[in-house]
Amino acid sequence: MTSFVRTRRLRQSAALRALAREHTVAVSDLIYPLFIIEGEGIRHEISSMPGQYQISLDNLDAEIDDLINLGIPAIFLFGIPAEKDEQASGAYAEDGIVQRAVRQIKARTPEMLIITDVCCCEYTSHGHCGIIVGDSVDNDLTLPLLARTAVSHARAGADIVAPSDMMDGRVAVMREALDSAGYSTTPIMSYAAKYASGYYGPFREAAESTPTFGDRRTHQMDPANSREAMREINIDLAEGADAIIVKPALAYMDIIRAARERTLVPIVAYNVSGEFAMVKAAAERGWIDEERIVMETMLGFRRAGADRIITYHTKDIARWLQESQA
Numbered sequence: 001m002t003s004f005v006r007t008r009r010l011r012q013s014a015a016l017r018a019l020a021r022e023h024t025v026a027v028s029d030l031i032y033p034l035f036i037i038e039g040e041g042i043r044h045e046i047s048s049m050p051g052q053y054q055i056s057l058d059n060l061d062a063e064i065d066d067l068i069n070l071g072i073p074a075i076f077l078f079g080i081p082a083e084k085d086e087q088a089s090g091a092y093a094e095d096g097i098v099q100r101a102v103r104q105i106k107a108r109t110p111e112m113l114i115i116t117d118v119c120c121c122e123y124t125s126h127g128h129c130g131i132i133v134g135d136s137v138d139n140d141l142t143l144p145l146l147a148r149t150a151v152s153h154a155r156a157g158a159d160i161v162a163p164s165d166m167m168d169g170r171v172a173v174m175r176e177a178l179d180s181a182g183y184s185t186t187p188i189m190s191y192a193a194k195y196a197s198g199y200y201g202p203f204r205e206a207a208e209s210t211p212t213f214g215d216r217r218t219h220q221m222d223p224a225n226s227r228e229a230m231r232e233i234n235i236d237l238a239e240g241a242d243a244i245i246v247k248p249a250l251a252y253m254d255i256i257r258a259a260r261e262r263t264l265v266p267i268v269a270y271n272v273s274g275e276f277a278m279v280k281a282a283a284e285r286g287w288i289d290e291e292r293i294v295m296e297t298m299l300g301f302r303r304a305g306a307d308r309i310i311t312y313h314t315k316d317i318a319r320w321l322q323e324s325q326a
């Protein structure tokens, strides 16, 4: 008999495959993004993100109850203010939309982990991530606004703040501002490696944050670069980041893996709006098996080295996992 290795031995039954399995996806790995909008009675489906809604505060309790029932442990909040201006005032207002949402959720369900996105683009009239001077975002003028926003989120009760602006020095100024305001225990989860990506298209509809001119290429990273991502990660960690986000996720699995090999902090993959929209569109046409494709993609993120995944598929995954256990 010729000698060869039978790797199929460990694949012949569900029980053997379970024994040999290296990675899993659990609902506790997932973080669900929510878009909170100023106004009343709003539950508005985002056309390019089927099943995702802009929700007003009066509809928020029901949504949170739904998430708790599904066992979803963490949410990621974005706000859409009634009014926008050049200073992004709504981002750091004590009664801003995110600040009120955080207070409301924490009053009813303190166990729900709340991560808040810290950026200016949903709050500026021009849709850019900070103060515009000439034709681009001024780094140093934007830093104090980000620090104020982070402190106001912490004061409202946010568990973690997550700067997504890609200004240089933001983690350092946010850490210092949080510490001096008495929030030295509030962690910073920075979008350390955030690329200037076409995959954010549907999000900008959801968050109403499409820039009225130009783009974000002067601060977000060039998709052609990977060493630069390691530099960004090192800098954010040196400035005090407690966890890091790689975004987008699907086309950047190499970055997740490289980050995993170089750092010890939690790594979070952001499975962004365009990635979600593509899957939904193909599934609606019956071209793919949505559940299979989504679960395979999540496993890919876990294999690449992501500890946690921010994904719009969270509620669907929670339901599938519940069904498979029933």
Ligand code: PBG
Binding pocket: 117, 119, 121, 129, 164, 165, 199, 200, 201, 202, 203, 204, 216, 271, 272, 273, 274
């Ligand atoms: C805000 C922000 C964006 C996303 C998260 N935070 C959009 C952007 O940078 O234009 C994208 C999320 C997604 O596409 O799902 N700066």
Ligand code: ZN
Binding pocket: 119, 120, 121, 122, 128, 129, 164, 165
């Ligand atoms: Zn922004």
